[in-house]
Amino acid sequence: MSVEAEYKLEMRADGATLSGVMRLVSPAAYRSALAAVHDQIDAATGPLELDLAGLQFLNSSGITALSRLVMQARERSVTMTVIIDEQVSWQKKTLPSLARLYPKLTLKGR
Amino acid sequence: MDLVGQVGDTLTPQDPAERLSKLRVELLPIDLIVQWRRCSKMADFLAGYFEYHFEDRPVAAQVLSTGLNELIENLAKFSANKQKPVSIEINHYGELLTVTTENEAARPQTTALRARLARMATTDPEELFLEQLEHTASSDRAASGLGLINLKKDYGARLAAEIRAVPDDPERFVVSLQLELNVDAIERG
Ligand SMILES: Nc1ncnc2c1ncn2[C@@H]1O[C@H](COP(=O)(O)OP(=O)(O)OP(=O)(O)O)[C@@H](O)[C@H]1O
Ligand SMILES: [Mg+2]
Numbered sequence: 001m002s003v004e005a006e007y008k009l010e011m012r013a014d015g016a017t018l019s020g021v022m023r024l025v026s027p028a029a030y031r032s033a034l035a036a037v038h039d040q041i042d043a044a045t046g047p048l049e050l051d052l053a054g055l056q057f058l059n060s061s062g063i064t065a066l067s068r069l070v071m072q073a074r075e076r077s078v079t080m081t082v083i084i085d086e087q088v089s090w091q092k093k094t095l096p097s098l099a100r101l102y103p104k105l106t107l108k109g110r
Numbered sequence: 111m112d113l114v115g116q117v118g119d120t121l122t123p124q125d126p127a128e129r130l131s132k133l134r135v136e137l138l139p140i141d142l143i144v145q146w147r148r149c150s151k152m153a154d155f156l157a158g159y160f161e162y163h164f165e166d167r168p169v170a171a172q173v174l175s176t177g178l179n180e181l182i183e184n185l186a187k188f189s190a191n192k193q194k195p196v197s198i199e200i201n202h203y204g205e206l207l208t209v210t211t212e213n214e215a216a217r218p219q220t221t222a223l224r225a226r227l228a229r230m231a232t233t234d235p236e237e238l239f240l241e242q243l244e245h246t247a248s249s250d251r252a253a254s255g256l257g258l259i260n261l262k263k264d265y266g267a268r269l270a271a272e273i274r275a276v277p278d279d280p281e282r283f284v285v286s287l288q289l290e291l292n293v294d295a296i297e298r299g
Contacts, residue, residue, distance in 0.1 A: 006147070023150045023179060027246070027254050057150070057172075060180055064254035067243040089172040089299040093264035097239055 007055070011036050014046065015081075019054030022062050030065030041072045047079040052095070053110040056088060063094055067101060074102040081106050113220050113283055118227035118270030121290050124203050131202040133159060136195045139213070142186035149186055153179035156200060163202055169299035173265060174207075177289060180257040181211050188223075189213040190282055207296065209289040220273060220283040226258060227271055235263035265295045 007020035016037050024030050031038075040048065050069070052058075058066070073080045082099070084091045084107050099105050133156065142148050157174035164170035178198070185196045196213040215223070230238065238259045246254060261267040268290040276282040 006150075021150065023147075023183075025146045026252065028252060057176065057179070059183065060257035060260050061254040063260060064243065064246055064256050068247060071243075071247050089169060090176055090264070092299070094260065097236060097263065098243075100240060101243065 007033075009033070009036065011040065012049075015049035015051065016040065017051040017054070019056075021057045022055060023057060023059040024061060027061050027064050027068075030062055031068075034065060034069065037069055038072060041069065041076060041078055044073075044076065044078045047081065048073070049081045049083065051083040051110075052091060053083050053085040053088075055091070058090055058094075063098070067098055070098060070101050070105060073105065077104065079104045081108055083108055083110050085110055113217070113224055113273050114275050116270065116272050117224050117231075119231050119268040119290075121208075121268055121270050121288060122206060124201070124206065124208070128203050129201055130163065130204060131160065132200065134197060134199040136197045138193055139186050139189040139196055140192040142182065143192060146186075149182045150175075150179055152182055152198075156198070160200060160202060160207070163207075164293070164297055166297055166299070170296050173291075173296045173299055177261050177265065177267065177291065178209060180261060181209060181287065181289060184257065184287075185211055185213050188215050188219045188285075190216045190219075205293050207291045207293060209291075210286060212284065212286045214276060214282050215285045217281050217283070220285060223271060223285065223287075224273065226255075227269060230259060230262055230269060235259055239263050261289065265291055267291050267295075 007022040010017045084095050086092050086109055095107055099107055153175045156178050157171045160174055161167040161171040189196055191214060199210045201208045242256055242259055258269055270288050272286040274284040276284060
């Protein structure tokens with residue numbers, strides 16, 4: 001399996017930024033790649049911001065992985081803002097549907 | 111249940127004389143498994159080849175790469191024999207673009223595909239999308255099961271498969287999966 005990273009995950013005090021191209025092989029691969037974000041939601045005491053604007057591509061296993069983050073936030077009632085770029089096709093199409101999973105999730109254009 | 115036959119959306123019949131472009135690629139699934147990024151590279155290459163038909167090339171390339179990547183990942187994951195060639199064929203007909211993949215699959219995957227396409231042909235994709243996410247989350251299943259639904263939901267893709275028997279092997283099937291996209295949906299992004 002290739003280990004070259006095409007994406008970048010940067011953790012911030014109040015959230016995380018994902019950028020590049022993320023097309024990992026399975027939901028399990030995403031689970032480990034995004035472990036730090038899951039931990040952050042687990043430990044959150046305030047709102048979090050997930051910046052996806054620089055994420056050019058995400059495959060459907062990744063959308064499932066993202067929905068797991070959203071559902072974890074929903075379970076813990078953590079307010080979440082997702083920063084998006086409307087010029088990026090998958091973000092414009094998929095993220096509004098994902099937002100329907102959780103009313104305390106807001107999408108914000110960058 | 112007999113798996114053999116046609117399933118999914120009704121596709122638009124095309125006249126080969128109207129065809130503007132065609133490209134067909136054959137590859138071994140094992141190559142994609144060994145280097146998973148080849149799925150993405152192949153999708154980007156094919157998208158780049160076809161983007162010249164579109165006014166907004168960057169947007170078209172994004173949409174095409176997204177769709178192709180899902181179908182190529184499926185070839186890698188669900189081909190029964192990873193050393194047997196599979197194919198991807200793209201045809202552009204002015205108003206429509208079609209992608210056809212062909213691979214052999216085992217009975218369980220073929221059954222799942224058939225059931226999925228049949229359901230997708232009659233159910234609102236947005237509803238299926240949310241249902242699938244809640245389902246995967248609750249069952250913690252390994253598979254994500256969202257790829258085909260998402261293509262239909264986001265780009266209004268029509269999807270159908272022709273399933274044929276493999277002579278002398280009742281547990282194997284030839285799956286010819288066809289995706290049809292309107293050119294204006296590709297342009298809009
Ligand atoms: N080319 C194929 N050959 C045989 N079966 C297939 C093929 N493509 C899809 N399937 C079957 O249809 C199901 C749905 O495919 P889909 O791409 O929507 O989901 P997935 O690949 O399981 O997950 P995801 O695409 O979200 O990573 C698959 O789980 C598989 O059983
Ligand atoms: Mg898939």
